[in-house]
Amino acid sequence: MTSFNDTRHLWALGAFLAAVGLVGMVVRRELVPDDFGRQGPYRASALADVAARPSLFQADATCHACHEEVQHERAGKPHEAVRCAHCHGHGVEHVATARRAAEDPSVSLPPAAPWDGDFLTKLDLYVTKDRATCLACHTAVVGMPADFKKIDVAVHLEEQGASEPLAKDTCFECHGGHDTAP
Amino acid sequence: MEFHALHDTPFIFPNDAHPVWSIMIVLYPYITGMVAGAFVVSTMYHVFQREALRPVARLAVVTSLCLGACATLPLLLHLHQPQRALNVVATPSPSSAMAGFGFIYSFYMLVLVVDVWLLFRPAIVERARSAPGAWKSVYRALALGVLEITPRAAEIDRKLIHALSVIGIPAACILHGYVGFLFGAIKANPWWSSSLMPVIFLTSAVVSGIAVLTLLYLFLCRRSRMEPDEECMRSLSRLLWMFLVLAVTFECGDLLHVAYEREEEWHVIRELLVTKLRFSYLTLQMFIGALLPLLILPIPAFTRFASAGFRRACTGVAAVLVLVQVAAMRWNVVVGGQLFSKSFRGFVDYPVTWFGREGLLAAAVVLALPMLLLWGAMKLLPVWPPSSESESGVKT
Amino acid sequence: MSLFELPIVTSGPAARCASGGCATGGCTSGGCSSGSAERASETSRREFLKTATTMTLGAMSLTLLPGAMAGDEVPAAALHPGGPAANKPMYGFLIDTTKCTGAGKCLTACRVENGVPEGQARTWVERYVHFKDGRVEVDLVPEIGYAASGEPQPAAEDVLRAYFVPKLCNQCVDAPCNQVCPVHASIKSPEGIELVDTDRCIGCGYCVQACPYGIRYMNHETNVADKCNWCYHRVMRNEQPACVEACPTGARVFGRVDDPESEISKRLATLPTSVLKQHLGTLPLTRYVGLTDEVT
Known part of the structure; x- marks a missing residue:
């Protein structure tokens, strides 16, 4: 139907x-x-x-491949655990250039620039002898483990008779960077 | 006894500083709720034979369709990669509650479109024959080229409309219950995580659908100088009151449960309610939006107090308040749930902006668009019930 | 000084160890027999995680990552003498809150390594300070360290105890972020590391809402979901994640938990560890030493 x-x-x-x-x-x-x-x-x-x-943060092993002397200098010392990058920047361009230089002798490695005081995002290399980089880790702050080497800077510098406590390189009057023993 | 989190200095996780879900995610359940709610009203007539609702039954399905057509708009405006939106149906994840949206929404819209088409086919065919010039071909296309309605065909369509309305009820429930589930299934957020969420969303959806339909009916009657049908208004008032009672019961029940059980993050929720959400939850959602209409609605719903005009005004005011209630509820869930950090140690702000893709102006456009569509649909199709059986041939 | 005398995990050795001789050296070195009880419980925990991963990942659990890993793959027999050829590496992350000094070196390392925009974070370090008057205050370690930030510090004499809690992705075995992703842009890699497919992500933000730990964020530069992935790219090259590489105190340890000789396995075998928000049942792979119930 x-x-x-x-x-x-x-x-x-x-x-x-x-x-x-x-x-x-x-x-x-x-x-x-x-x-x-x-x-x-x-x-x-x-x-x-x-x-x-790409891997940007350079492991110490990468640096030690060329800078063997630094590895020996730091071996067994308190700062062995401090990473190269903490004081020298990420060094991405430096490592890339160094790798090219290893194959091509005409490539030259530019010297590291002085540190400009900025803690953040350093892709290239710099040298630093600045108390700020030391105190970034070693200033006593509430919360640090009891066995960590904390420093009350004013007291420490006075005890040690630093000539210019506020000078950038005041820490390096007594301590080395790689081998920190006074 | 004080909880430690209350007198500590605030701490928020770094990534919690800016709420990810914006006012668009508030609008999405608001509009989808009206879609489901308006459809439920039409089924009251088509399936449950509430003859009093005949004047709004057609308007209800058309409204539902127009709102439904805009339901994805706020989502698209919110997506950070809107051009990839179709990935949701291309590679849907079966484990994701959100992936269900494409399918549930498509199915619901399919039911709705076919329902509307069958419902209005007699009118479309009639106009395809009588309309002037270019309109003739528009209606021809709408009729899919079939310009003949035999009595037997009308009989089949009537049964199909009934069947589609029956299918539409669970479909509408799933559509909106699912929206509630989206929030209720997030265990990371104690303000959302609740098995009652789907029911809360569903009942408030029906409430908002009835309210928007009531207001549309009143508005359209006034515009065309028609006297709103008294029994229809009474029936709408009763439905609104009943579903509002259910919605508020579930909303309060859910909160009371968390509060009384002192569930793990109650101290955060309590703080949220008395500070950030004091106005939008306690004042808007519970007092102005729920308590007042619950007191007003019994007058037009159950009494013959004063004049029909006064009772209509009561229903109208209550409907407006209820729409505010549901909007506030959506806001309190969506935005409220992002106002505390998952550290449970601090609160953040939701900055309301005027401009931009997710600003207030865009939101206003999203809300206005379904009404614009409805205006167009009313030009195209007769939303009022046919005065005689001759025009329709089917029970509409 | 004792802190610096700890064996520090450096890039190659720990990971590469497994492919060399040390994995086969195994129990003969003596560590096994003395700590057999811990070893047994550790093994059962690993077995459980493995089972859970297998169940969650289903078919893909037996597949291997193409490319980078293939050459360095560990012979299955070396790590699972009696078991089936479950030859995919299993990684773990251990945070030792008792070693973190809050220097913030990991934060810059991560931001640079992964291009994380300002104002968002894949990893961060929280400081919990319990005052003698009962208050507990929590703050974030500034990326440049407290010394350079110049932020006012609580006086040591008011403080009962204080400690740092580094946060990063927990790589949940039953990850809520992965579960809710509607488009399969959340990927559980065969190694159990949760990744984002930035080409498929639609930017809905559902994963951001679902992560109970606040790890996920909508990257406001790329406009897709982003998260810590344990530096998957580095791990696939047998390198350590950037934050681990940068940590001078050994507070972050990453390695293979299916290699009993790895630094992380040894520490897990001797230290009691726990996970964050354990009641949520997400089964994190990141484990903590020294968590308190104040940590959320």
Whole structure:
């Protein structure tokens, strides 16, 4: 009793919705990356993308590869655990240039710049003989472990009879940087 | 006894300083709630045979459709990579509550679109025959080229509309219960984490849907100098009152449970309520938005007090207050949940801005757009119930 | 002075150790027999974590990372004498709050290494100060250190005890951030490290909300989710994470927990450790020495 005329609009609707659905499925296919789900529920190459980021913080071992004498100087001394980067910056460009220089003698290594007093984001190399870098770690602050070498600077400098307590290099009158023994 | 966190100096985690979810995430459940709520009103007529609601039954589905068409807009405005939005359906994560949105929303909109199409097909076909010039082809396209309605076809459509309305009820519940689940399932946040969240969102969604429909009905009647149907207004008032009672019960129940049990982070929540959310929660959501309408609504819902005009005014005022209540509730959940750090040792501010993608102006546009769509839809389709069976052929 | 005499983990040796001779040297060196009880419990904890990871990761647990790791892969038999060929490395992170001096060296190292924008952080160091009057105050170690920051300091005589707590990603085995990501832009790598696929992330911020530790943030320069990933790129090159490399006191230890000879395994075997917000059931891989219940 139901003729095609009675359901024609529903077929039209069905065809319309099917077309919309089909377009949706094609679009969806396009949006899924090729390597999605290859090794887990994610874009497989994302792992390599993250891993491709360059290592910027230089490990001491990188520095010691060339500066062997510093390694010996620091061996077994209190500052062996202090990282090169803490006093000399990240040295990213320095290491990159040094690697090029090792292969190509025409490449020369520029000397390290003096420290400009900024503790943050030093990608290149600098030399520092500045009390600020020492006190960054050694100023006594509430919360430090009891066995950590804390310094009340004023008292310490007075005890040691520093000539110019506020001079940048006052610490280095007695202490070395690499071998800190007075 | 004092809790240590209250008299310590505040400490917030560095990444907690700026709330990630903005006013757009407040609007998203607000609009989706109205979508679900307005649809529920139409089912009251189509499924549960509340004849009194006949004047607003069609308006309800069209309103729901217009709001639904804009429901993704605040999400797109919020996404930091909106051009990748379709990733949600391309590579959805089955473990993510949010990934369900694409599918639940699509299904609900499918039901709604087909429902509206079948409901208005007689009118569309009629206009495809009689409309002048270019409009003829617009209606032809809307009718998908089928310009014939046999009595048998009308009978089939009537059954289909009934079936779609039945399917639409759980679909609307899932659509909005799911929004509540998005928040309720975040164990990192004690202000959100609650199994009652879906129910709270659902009941307040129905409340906001009824309220927005009531106001639209009053507004449209006034504009076309029509007398609003008294029984319809009474029925809307009753529904509004009933669902408001449910919504407030769940909202209070949830909070009281946390408060009475002294759940682990109650001291943070208490502090939040009496400081940051004092106005928006206690004043707006609970007093102005809930208590007042609960006191006002029984007049038009259950009495014949004073004149019909006075009772209409009561319903109208209550509906406005209720819309404020639901907006405040969304705000208190979404923004309130980000006003304390996960260190539970400090609070942060949510800076409301006027301009920008997630500013107040953009929010106003997002809220106005469904109304603009509705205006267009009303030009295109007759939202008032047909006066005679001849025009419709189906029970509408 | 004793602090500096501790063996410090430096870049290559600890990680590379496993691929060299020391892994096979194993128990004969004597450490095993003396601490057999701790060793046993440590083993069972590792077994549990392994099982949990396997269950969570399902099929991908047996796959290996392509490229960087392949050449340095440890022979399975060396690490799991009796067990199945679970030849993917298992990493762990140990924070020893009793060693942190609050110098902030790790903070700059991380920011530079990972390009973290100002005002956001992959790692930070909290200081908990318990005053004699019962107050507990918490603040953040400034990136340039307290000395250079010039911030007013509490007087030592008012303080009962104080300690630093470095924070970083806990690399939860059951990570809420991974669970909620709608588009699979949160990746649990085969090594158990949680990564962000910055090409797929839609920037919804759900993961930021879901992380109970406040580790995730919406990077305001790239506009995608960002987080500590234990310097995955460095780890894949057998280097230590930047913060570990930068720490002069050994408060941060990273290494393979499936290698009994690694620094981290040895410390885990001898020190009682705990995790943050354990009640949330996220099963963090980052473990702490010296946590108090004030730490959130």
